[in-house]
Amino acid sequence: CTVIFTRMATKDLHKPISILFCNLAFSDLFTSFSGFWISMLFITNPDITIFGSKDMLAPYALYTMSILSTIYNLVSIAIERYLAVAESMRTRFRVARNHSVAAVLINWVLAFFLGSLPLMGWNCLRMEKNLSVLYSPFCVNYLIFIAIPNIVVAFIVPLFTYLRIIIILRKRKLRMKACGQATGTYKSAEIQVARTSIFIWLLALISYAPFFAGVIFDATNHQCHVDLYPGVYIFRNCTAMLITMNCLGNPVIYTLKAKTLGAKLKALKCRSANRVRACTV
Numbered sequence: 071c072t073v074i075f076t077r078m079a080t081k082d083l084h085k086p087i088s089i090l091f092c093n094l095a096f097s098d099l100f101t102s103f104s105g106f107w108i109s110m111l112f113i114t115n116p117d118i119t120i121f122g123s124k125d126m127l128a129p130y131a132l133y134t135m136s137i138l139s140t141i142y143n144l145v146s147i148a149i150e151r152y153l154a155v156a157e158s159m160r161t162r163f164r165v166a167r168n169h170s171v172a173a174v175l176i177n178w179v180l181a182f183f184l185g186s187l188p189l190m191g192w193n194c195l196r197m198e199k200n201l202s203v204l205y206s207p208f209c210v211n212y213l214i215f216i217a218i219p220n221i222v223v224a225f226i227v228p229l230f231t232y233l234r235i236i237i238i239l240r241k242r243k244l245r246m247k248a249c250g251q252a253t254g255t256y257k258s259a260e261i262q263v264a265r266t267s268i269f270i271w272l273l274a275l276i277s278y279a280p281f282f283a284g285v286i287f288d289a290t291n292h293q294c295h296v297d298l299y300p301g302v303y304i305f306r307n308c309t310a311m312l313i314t315m316n317c318l319g320n321p322v323i324y325t326l327k328a329k330t331l332g333a334k335l336k337a338l339k340c341r342s343a344n345r346v347r348a349c350t351v
Contacts, residue, residue, distance in 0.1 A: 071095075071099065072321070073091065073092070073095040073321045074092055074095045074096065074099070078092075085167075086150060086166060086167050086169060086170035087147070087150055087151075087154075087170070089167065089170040089171060089174060090143060090146055090147050090150060090170055090173070090174070091147070093139075093143055093174045093177070094140065094143040094144070094147065094320055095320075095321065096139075097136055097139040097140040097143050098136075098140060098316075098317035098320055098321070099317075100132065100135070100136035100139070101133070101136040101137055101140055101313065101314070101317050102314060102317050103132075103136075104129055104132040104133040104136050105133065105310055105313070105314050107129045107132070108126075108129045108130070108133060108310070111125065111126065111129060119303075120206075120299065120303060121206060122194075122195070122201070122202075122206025122207040123206075123207065124195060124207070126206070126207060127188055127189060127193060127195075127207060128189070130188070130205060130208060131185050131186055131188055131189050132185070134184070134185040134188075134216065135181045135182055135184075135185030135186070136181075136185075137313065138180070138181035138184055138185055138216070138220060139177055139178055139181040140316070140317070140320075141220050141223065141224045141278075142176075142177035142180060142181060143174075143177055144224060144228060144270070144274065144320075145223060145224065145227045145228065146170075146173045146174075146177060148227055148228040148231040148232060148270075149227070149231055150170070150173075151231065151232070151235060152231040152232075152234055152235055155235050155238055155239065156234065156235075156238055184216060187212065188207075188208055188209075188212060192209060192212050193207050193208060193209060193212075194206070194207050194208065194209045195207045202288050203288055203291055203293075203294075203298060203302065204284050204285075204287075204288050204302065204303075204306045205288070205306075210288050210289050213285045213288060213289075214285060214289055217281070217282055217285040218282075218285075221278055221279075221282045224274050224278060225271070225274060225275065228270055228271060228274065229271055232266075232270070232271070266323060269323050270323055273316060273319045273320075273323065274316070276312060276315075276316075277312045277313055277315060277316035277319075278312075278313070278316070280305070280308065280309040280312055281309045281312070281313065284305065284306060284309055287302075
């Protein structure tokens with residue numbers, strides 16, 4: 071909420087990256103809200119969160135939608151940062167506001183569609199076979215269908231884009247150095263992007279890897295709920311806490327550091343004479 075109110079108060083929503091930041095804040099807000107809803111159900115009636123119930127379909131579906139939206143927003147921000155740097159010397163393409171709005175709409179439509187599949191009938195309320203132990207009444211095959219491709223996308227795409235940004239900045243720094251020009255801006259931007267990208271990737275790894283491990287355990291487990299109580303459910307609660315910590319970490323990485331990182335990227339996009347000579351070389 072602090073991120074959303076700050077962005078709206080500064081009237082900085084016209085920038086493409088600001089739209090993505092605000093949408094990420096909305097996704098984190100929904101994740102926290104749905105996690106709080108599940109926590110209240112656990113406090114009032116713990117059995118339905120362990121053995122499954124129809125009452126858990128809606129909060130779990132909202133939780134899935136918000137997590138998927140957060141992942142897609144993180145990927146969109148990584149792609150936008152890459153395009154802002156890689157295409158900064160070209161005039162034929164720019165990341166505009168319309169592109170960010172379209173990305174936001176696509177992210178939410180995709181997250182809503184995939185997250186609402188259990189509400190449309192892909193659940194195991196009336197069948198014991200293929201029932202998830204950790205997230206009843208979800209089906210194991212649905213969790214695998216959701217988790218594996220999205221976790222891969224969340225890890226691979228940001229890692230690739232931020233590595234490409236670092237490589238591009240290093241190449242431009244070498245060109246500037248070959249021309250005898252100052253390379254302080256490039257060096258500072260390279261260090262900032264490298265540090266931020268490491269934080270982003272580690273935060274995603276710490277937040278979502280345990281959940282992915284839980285889904286793999288769910289798919290290979292053949293024991294009943296009672297035999298796994300309470301250790302496995304404590305692990306499930308810990309994975310939910312890590313995902314919530316991701317919602318707290320995103321504003322720290324993307325918003326509090328955005329001013330410094332944005333200034334560096336903006337400096338790289340300025341068309342100075344030195345930049346033109348470096349591009350010619």
